[in-house]
Amino acid sequence: MSSKIDRAFYDIGHLDTLAEGSSALHRLDPRAKVLATAVFVVSVVSFGKYEIARLLPFFLYPVLVIALADLPVFFLLRKLLIVSPFVLFVGIFNPWFDRAVLVELGPVALSGGWVSFLSLLLRFALTVGAALLLIATTGFTAVCMALEKLGAPRIFAVQLLLLYRYLFILIEESIRMIRAHALRSFGTGLRYRVFLQILGNLLLRTMDRAQRIHMAMLCRAFTGEIRIMRQFRFGRREFFYLTGCCAFFIGLRLTDLPSLVGRFLLEMGP
Amino acid sequence: MSHHIVEVRDLEFSYPDATQALGGVSFTVRHGEAVAIVGANGAGKSTLLLHLNGYLVPTAGQVRIGDYQLTRETVREVRRTVGMVFQDPDDQLFLSTVFDDVAFGPLNLGLAPEDVARRVEQALDKVGVGHLRDRPPHRLSTGQKRRVAIASVLSMSPDILVMDEPTAGLDPRARTQLITLLQGFEHSKIIATHDLDMVVDLCERTIVMHDGRVQADGATMEIFANAELLAGCGLEKPLRMQGCPACR
Amino acid sequence: MHMADALLSPTVGATMWTATAATTMACAAMVKKSLDDRKVPLMGVLAAFVFAVQMINFTIPGTGSSGHLGGGLLLAILLGPPAAFLAIGSVLTVQALFFADGGLLALGCNIFNLGVFPCFIAYPLLYIPLAGKNPTPGRLLAAILLAAVAGLQLGSLGVVLQTSLSGVSELPFSSFIVLMQPIHLAIGVVEGLVTAGVVSFIWKARPEILEKAASGQGLGSLPVKPVLAGLLAATLVTGGFLSWYASEHPDGLEWSMFKVSGQEELEGQGGSLHDSLGTLQEKTSLLPDYGFRAGESGAGEEAADPRLGTSVAGLVGGGLVLLMGLGLGFLLKRRNSGAAPATRR
Numbered sequence: 001m002s003s004k005i006d007r008a009f010y011d012i013g014h015l016d017t018l019a020e021g022s023s024a025l026h027r028l029d030p031r032a033k034v035l036a037t038a039v040f041v042v043s044v045v046s047f048g049k050y051e052i053a054r055l056l057p058f059f060l061y062p063v064l065v066i067a068l069a070d071l072p073v074f075f076l077l078r079k080l081l082i083v084s085p086f087v088l089f090v091g092i093f094n095p096w097f098d099r100a101v102l103v104e105l106g107p108v109a110l111s112g113g114w115v116s117f118l119s120l121l122l123r124f125a126l127t128v129g130a131a132l133l134l135i136a137t138t139g140f141t142a143v144c145m146a147l148e149k150l151g152a153p154r155i156f157a158v159q160l161l162l163l164y165r166y167l168f169i170l171i172e173e174s175i176r177m178i179r180a181h182a183l184r185s186f187g188t189g190l191r192y193r194v195f196l197q198i199l200g201n202l203l204l205r206t207m208d209r210a211q212r213i214h215m216a217m218l219c220r221a222f223t224g225e226i227r228i229m230r231q232f233r234f235g236r237r238e239f240f241y242l243t244g245c246c247a248f249f250i251g252l253r254l255t256d257l258p259s260l261v262g263r264f265l266l267e268m269g270p
Numbered sequence: 271m272s273h274h275i276v277e278v279r280d281l282e283f284s285y286p287d288a289t290q291a292l293g294g295v296s297f298t299v300r301h302g303e304a305v306a307i308v309g310a311n312g313a314g315k316s317t318l319l320l321h322l323n324g325y326l327v328p329t330a331g332q333v334r335i336g337d338y339q340l341t342r343e344t345v346r347e348v349r350r351t352v353g354m355v356f357q358d359p360d361d362q363l364f365l366s367t368v369f370d371d372v373a374f375g376p377l378n379l380g381l382a383p384e385d386v387a388r389r390v391e392q393a394l395d396k397v398g399v400g401h402l403r404d405r406p407p408h409r410l411s412t413g414q415k416r417r418v419a420i421a422s423v424l425s426m427s428p429d430i431l432v433m434d435e436p437t438a439g440l441d442p443r444a445r446t447q448l449i450t451l452l453q454g455f456e457h458s459k460i461i462a463t464h465d466l467d468m469v470v471d472l473c474e475r476t477i478v479m480h481d482g483r484v485q486a487d488g489a490t491m492e493i494f495a496n497a498e499l500l501a502g503c504g505l506e507k508p509l510r511m512q513g514c515p516a517c518r
Numbered sequence: 519m520h521m522a523d524a525l526l527s528p529t530v531g532a533t534m535w536t537a538t539a540a541t542t543m544a545c546a547a548m549v550k551k552s553l554d555d556r557k558v559p560l561m562g563v564l565a566a567f568v569f570a571v572q573m574i575n576f577t578i579p580g581t582g583s584s585g586h587l588g589g590g591l592l593l594a595i596l597l598g599p600p601a602a603f604l605a606i607g608s609v610l611t612v613q614a615l616f617f618a619d620g621g622l623l624a625l626g627c628n629i630f631n632l633g634v635f636p637c638f639i640a641y642p643l644l645y646i647p648l649a650g651k652n653p654t655p656g657r658l659l660a661a662i663l664l665a666a667v668a669g670l671q672l673g674s675l676g677v678v679l680q681t682s683l684s685g686v687s688e689l690p691f692s693s694f695i696v697l698m699q700p701i702h703l704a705i706g707v708v709e710g711l712v713t714a715g716v717v718s719f720i721w722k723a724r725p726e727i728l729e730k731a732a733s734g735q736g737l738g739s740l741p742v743k744p745v746l747a748g749l750l751a752a753t754l755v756t757g758g759f760l761s762w763y764a765s766e767h768p769d770g771l772e773w774s775m776f777k778v779s780g781q782e783e784l785e786g787q788g789g790s791l792h793d794s795l796g797t798l799q800e801k802t803s804l805l806p807d808y809g810f811r812a813g814e815s816g817a818g819e820e821a822a823d824p825r826l827g828t829s830v831a832g833l834v835g836g837g838l839v840l841l842m843g844l845g846l847g848f849l850l851k852r853r854n855s856g857a858a859p860a861t862r863r
Contacts, residue, residue, distance in 0.1 A: 005573040012616050016406070019786045041622050046528040049685065053837075060843035067850035083619060087522050120524045127523035127621045135615050141366040141406070143615065153546030155558075159608045161366050162562025163569065167612070168362055169409040170563075170570035178574060195576035196712065198586065200719030206567045207727060212361040213559040215325055219354045220426065221346065221378035224555040228370050229383055261838055364559065 005178070009171050011079065015132070018071055019139030024237075025069040030138045030146035032238035036245040037134045043249040044126045050102065050115050053258040055122045061245070062129045069137050076132055080125060091120040140164050145230050158226045168210075173202060274301035274429045274458050276322065276352075280331035284307070291317040293482040294331070299430075300486050304459040306469040309479035310504030315434075315462040316357075318479070322460065323352045331359050335430070350379065353428030353457075353483065357435045359415035363407040368399065371407065375426040375483060391426035394418075397451060413444030430458045437465045466494065466508035478503050520628050521677050527684035534680065535626030541634060542607060545600035564593060566606040569612065587712045588705075590636030591645070591666050595717060596731050599637040606633040631676035640669035641700030658721075659714045666710030667703060674702035681802050 019026070025033075044058055047210060066073060095113030102112040134143065134152075148157035178197050179192065190198075251257075276299040283292040292314050295405070299305050307315050320326040321333055324345040333340040335348045356362055365371045372393050376386040396401045398419040407415060416436065423431070437445045449471050452459065461473060469476060469490055476493045478486040480503040486493050493499065494507055506512070523531075549557060566812045568589035575586050589609075593602035612627070613619040648661035678698050682691040689697075720727055 005570070008573055008617070013408075015616055037622070041523065042528055042531075045523055045526060045531065045623055056837060056840040057843070059840055063843050063847035064850070067847040070851065071638055073851075079617075083617060088522050091524070093693075124522065124524035124621075129625065131615055131622050132324065140612070140615065153543055155546040155549055156542055156604055156607065158558065159604050160611060162364060162559065163565040163605075163608045163612060165364055165366060166482065166563050166566035167569055170566040173575075174570045174574060185565075190574070190576040192576055192711075192715075195457070195574070196715040196719060198574070199716050200573060200723065201713070202571070203567060203716060203720065204723060206563050207560070209361060210556070210560040210563040212356065212358065213364050213563065214556050215320075216356060216362040216364070217374075217555075217559065218325065219323055219349055220375035220422065221349055222374075222555065223378060224550075224553070224558070226365075226558065227377040229373055229377060229386060258839060265838065266809065364562075 005171055005175055009175070012167065014075070015135050016139055017140070018136040021069060021071075021137075023069045023137075025065060025137050028241055029232050029234045030142040030236045031135060031150055031232065031234060033138050033240045034143060034146045034150065036190055036242055037130050039246050039249050040130050041127050043253045044130075046253065047119070047123070049119060050112065052119050052122065053262075054252065054256055055119065055126065057252050058126050058249070061248070062126070062133055065133050065137065069133075071133070076129065076136070079132060080128055083122075084124065085129065087120060087124045091117045094120065121163050145228070145232070149232065154225070158228075161228075169241065170202075170206065173205065174198075177202060180188060253270055275299065275334070275336060276430060276458065276460065277334040278318075278321070278331070279334070281318070281321060281328050281333065282327060282330035283321065284329050291482055292321075292328075295479075295484055296331075296481075297477055297484065297487055299458055299460060301429075302456060302458055303475060304473040306473035306475060306476045307460065307462045307479060308464070308466065308469065308505060310477070313479040313503070314480055314482040317482075319354070319432055319434055319460070319462055322430075323349050323354050350426060351428055352430045352432055353423035353426060355416075355419050355423055355431070355436065356434045357438060359412070359419040362419040362422060363410075363415060366406055367404050368394070368407065368410075368421075369403050371418065372422045372425045375422060379426065383438075389425045389427070390421075393421040394415070396424060397421045411444070412439050413441065413447065416440065416444075417449060420451075429455065430460065431455065432460045434462050435464065436461060437463065437468050466505070467510055470494065470508050470510065478505070480504065520619055521621075521624040521631070521680055523623045524620075525681050525684060526624050526627065528623070529681050531623040531626060534630050535623070537634075538607075538626040538629045541603065541630070545603045548600040549604065552600075557597070559595060561601050561605045563789040564596060565608050568593060568605070569609050572609075572716045572755045586800060587716075588632070588709050591640060591662065591669060591709065592716060594637045594641035595645070595713075595728070598731070599641055602641075603633045603637045606637070616749070627676065627680050631673040631680075632853075635672040635676070636665070636669035644668055655718060658718060659710075661716060662714040663707065663710035666713055667706035670702045670706035670709060671699060674698045804814055 025243040040061060044055065047055060095111060099111045099113060101109045102115050144157045144160045148154055148188045181194060181198065271334045279296050281292055281295040284290045295318060307318065317326065321328055324340050335351055338344040338348055340348055352354050363371045365374060369390060373386050376389045394403060397420050399414060399417050399421060402414060402418065404451065410418065437448060440448060449468055452472055463469060473490055475488065476490040477484055478493060478499065485503050486499055494511060497507060500506055570588065571587050590606055593605050597605060608626060610628050610632060614622060614625045645661050645665040648664065649658055653661065678694045680689065682692060
């Protein structure tokens with residue numbers, strides 16, 4: 001139980017550390033990356049439910065991003081695996097309900113359910129991977145600033161930044177309280193009443209902290225709106241990156257590249 | 271220069287539940303002076319400090335900062351002059367990078383971006399954390415956080431620095447670095463602290479508080495030589511004045 | 519439970535995103551107008567609190583399972599609906615970006631399900647009237663419990679609707695509902711109990727916090743109009759989509775007759791290898807060694823369903839492209855780690 005919170009602490013910190021790399025991809029304006037990710041996700045999600053082959057070339061995007069930005073593959077894969085249970089849980093019903101055979105590959109007959117299940121998994125890997133890669137190459141703060149420049153309300157962008165800032169502190173405080181409890185509880189787990197006490201105390205401390213932060217803000221002439229100075233430059237590189245990615249994703253979506261390649265290959269025989 | 275003078279006269283303050291925290295405090299701090307405010311926990315040090323930039327409003331008495339008497343109208347101007355650094359740097363560094371936090375004040379004052387950038391660089395250089403410009407606060411050590419917190423206040427070019435327990439939680443080297451740093455500041459300094467050894471190094475004048483009142487106000491070395499006075503206020507002599515443990 | 523990208527169709531996703539975006543802008547405007555600059559740090563820090571606390575599980579006695587706090591209703595009580603909505607939205611956004619909880623397209627659904635229902639329906643319509651000004655502990659518990667359960671039931675109904683309307687999962691609406699609602703009833707009860715526990719803790723320790731919070735939000739300040747507008751928009755678009763879908767596919771959202779017809783077709787060909795290969799040929803008109811070409815075999819062309827995107831050629835081609843991509847990526851990575859590792863700025 002406490003390992004969940006420990007792992008959260010490590011993971012968020014690590015992902016953001018990855019964002020400090022200096023590859024060309026890292027240095028792109030965050031707006032380009034946010035938009036490219038959005039087009040990617042929409043393209044992937046827009047396929048029909050039985051689509052498998054046409055999803056495969058989309059993997060080129062995460063593969064190239066990981067390679068160009070030099071990101072740790074296993075770390076990212078592990079994160080994917082950790083969240084897969086929910087999708088697996090819902091997706092596993094597909095083969096159950098959709099039993100009619102759809103495809104026969106030699107002796108193997110796949111029902112529509114299995115095909116759509118597999119498609120589901122591929123979609124999941126692609127979309128979730130895209131989100132992780134966005135953070136790993138851009139950093140949370142830059143993404144928030146990009147969102148604001150792209151039209152999100154400023155209060156919401158600031159809210160995200162404050163949340164992110166105090167996340168670590170709150171998690172640390174929670175870990176400390178849980179650890180203190182664990183050391184005195186001989187393995188009985190966190191009981192409801194104790195849980196309430198911990199929560200209540202943490203909440204009171206949090207509200208006190210909010211007051212002190214407010215005080216600190218006032219001392220620096222805060223007037224109600226948080227101002228942050230960021231220079232972003234959307235130049236030629238970003239333009240090419242964005243148009244290239246969009247052309248690739250939309251092109252893959254509208255054509256059937258895998259069939260073309262496959263047919264070409266198979267027809268090449270004697 | 272009158273705008274560096276801090277004048278507190280007959281200051282009284284009671285909490286909403288009627289406990290009296292300050293019962294008639296008066297003192298004056300002149301330009302460039304470094305004054306320490308010492309006392310046991312609960313003596314009213316932090317409460318007093320919070321009056322100096324208008325966060326708390328006295329129930330009686332008045333505060334004068336430079337040419338301004340502290341009222342609701344003058345509060346903004348006063349906060350430009352009085353830079354306050356709190357005990358917990360995590361409460362003061364609430365944005366995502368060091369740069370953002372140090373730029374917060376100047377941006378709020380409405381300065382142009384180039385001016386803001388210049389002030390931030392100067393403030394960061396002054397406290398020696400220029401290389402941490404883009405670092406997120408949760409990845410700073412306590413000593414670094416303290417210095418950035420000071421920079422975040424310096425960037426507003428205050429004339430008076432008010433600090434609450436600046437050396438708390440610092441390892442010996444960070445503490446020494448901080449003291450050296452503060453020694454180099456020309457601002458008027460008002461520092462509430464338990465670290466009496468730092469007071470010896472930094473502040474030529476000390477105000478001793480007890481139960482919300484001023485018990486003594488004078489030269490630091492004289493006050494610290496007065497064991498009776500210190501004991502009566504729940505304090506002891508600074509460690510370095512307590513005699514060598516090996517020789518005893 | 520959260521929606522996931524993989525279960526979402528672009529139309530439903532886009533609709534929900536529109537509704538969520540509209541609500542977010544409305545709430546941002548409202549918080550700004552309220553002129554309470556204390557809200558800014560409070561929202562941020564309370565969101566961090568909820569985020570951290572969501573990871574703490576406690577054991578539910580007698581069941582051996584564990585529960586935890588969702589936090590929507592608690593935030594609504596402490597911050598008022600618009601600020602609470604923004605706070606919850608921020609928590610879900612961070613979870614989507616860092617923990618891949620759901621996904622980016624589904625984020626619109628999640629913020630709506632877990633934000634709008636507790637903040638704009640459960641809190642104002644249930645908690646406020648039931649709790650009143652100075653509730654007794656019993657009344658407080660009842661109000662919070664009902665509000666929490668209602669909020670979560672609506673939220674899970676939202677997930678079911680969005681999943682079913684997307685049509686990606688095979689789970690029929692009725693089965694999904696039967697699965698989700700009871701589970702979320704239990705979750706709602708847990709949420710209500712924990713929220714009530716925390717609120718009464720605060721009431722005993724520092725009642726002024728709750729008094730201040732309550733005075734800040736009267737029913738008059740609630741953003742009923744924008745929320746209703748958003749909901750209406752969502753309904754219209756989804757309704758339009760539904761009717762289009764229904765007209766194109768008379769068998770509706772239920773799982774499909776086409777499958778049944780497909781089965782009939784294939785069954786007629788028997789199970790021998792020859793026939794399976796024949797099927798293969800029909801679909802791809804390839805594999806020259808077996809001498810089957812397009813049009814030669816009886817059953818002829820590709821499978822009738824236009825939705826079926828998977829053919830042998832497709833799999834081969836797709837697999838090849840993927841392999842090439844992986845190879846390229848591997849080479850690039852090799853080159854990168856051969857050079858100096860990415861340095862920190």
